[in-house]
Amino acid sequence: MTDTWNTIADWYAERLRTGSAMHEFSRDILLDCLPVELSGQRILDIGCGEGIITRTLAARGARVMGIDPSPRMIEHAQAAERNLPTGALYAVDDGCTLATVATDSVDWVTAGLSLNNVPDLDAALTAAQRVLSPGGRLAFTIPHPCFEAPHATWTDAAQGRPRRVVGNYEDEGFWRSENPQGVRRAGNQHRKLSTYLTALIAHGFLLEATAEPTASPQVAVEQAQRAGLPPFFLVLASSRR
Numbered sequence: 135m136t137d138t139w140n141t142i143a144d145w146y147a148e149r150l151r152t153g154s155a156m157h158e159f160s161r162d163i164l165l166d167c168l169p170v171e172l173s174g175q176r177i178l179d180i181g182c183g184e185g186i187i188t189r190t191l192a193a194r195g196a197r198v199m200g201i202d203p204s205p206r207m208i209e210h211a212q213a214a215e216r217n218l219p220t221g222a223l224y225a226v227d228d229g230c231t232l233a234t235v236a237t238d239s240v241d242w243v244t245a246g247l248s249l250n251n252v253p254d255l256d257a258a259l260t261a262a263q264r265v266l267s268p269g270g271r272l273a274f275t276i277p278h279p280c281f282e283a284p285h286a287t288w289t290d291a292a293q294g295r296p297r298r299v300v301g302n303y304e305d306e307g308f309w310r311s312e313n314p315q316g317v318r319r320a321g322n323q324h325r326k327l328s329t330y331l332t333a334l335i336a337h338g339f340l341l342e343a344t345a346e347p348t349a350s351p352q353v354a355v356e357q358a359q360r361a362g363l364p365p366f367f368l369v370l371a372s373s374r375r
């Protein structure tokens with residue numbers, strides 16, 4: 135069977151439930167872009183998965199909706215909400231259309247490690263612009279495309295400290311990891327850094343901040359070879375509408 139986000143949803147939810155330093159790091163750097171106090175703020179979390187970011191936003195006081203095209207991911211998010219209510223709402227939806235989300239209805243759009251999964255970045259940014267109120271903001275993380283290009287690997291540890299080997303940076307498009315334990319066995323879309331930034335500008339977003347945070351100490355314990363490489367690229371942009 136070919137893996138999809140829906141078929142690996144149980145595995146992904148269990149991985150996050152038992153503690154994944156990488157996912158907690160990606161959540162924390164994204165949430166650091168938003169005010170601590172979010173009471174009254176309307177937020178849409180695109181590609182919410184099992185809700186790691188959505189429920190944290192709700193716990194800060196936001197009125198937040200998480201959407202994801204995987205029904206199984208949404209079931210996990212809703213189960214977590216029943217278990218420990220935060221007020222977060224969830225719906226099955228596609229980030230390329232946002233058919234369940236009204237125009238001009240949110241102050242923030244967040245997207246943690248999900249825009250690298252949408253097949254059509256232009257459609258996703260058009261949809262995000264549509265649902266954002268004028269001056270609303272978009273904050274997202276993606277795996278750093280310079281280091282997480284298709285089939286990037288590591289040099290042999292026997293040769294000293296492992297170094298990242300990246301050879302397919304120009305190969306934009308869908309690719310799937312052959313690692314049976316890797317998140318990207320479900321497949322994802324590789325795009326160059328300039329493709330993301332150019333698309334944001336073309337869709338009327340004003341770049342406010344970008345960052346390449348160094349891996350947290352917790353990530354360094356789990357994956358020492360990542361020391362000195364930023365695992366994620368972070369963008370904060372505002373709608374110029």
Ligand SMILES: C[S@@+](CC[C@H](N)C(=O)[O-])C[C@H]1O[C@@H](n2cnc3c(N)ncnc32)[C@H](O)[C@@H]1O
Nearest residue numbers: 139181182183204228229230246247248251252
């Ligand atoms: C790496 S997970 C991230 C989930 C969550 N944001 C987190 O930080 O754990 C990527 C998510 O993107 C979702 N995704 C895939 N295609 C999508 C699309 N077209 N629109 C929105 N989300 C999508 C997947 O179903 C999956 O839940």
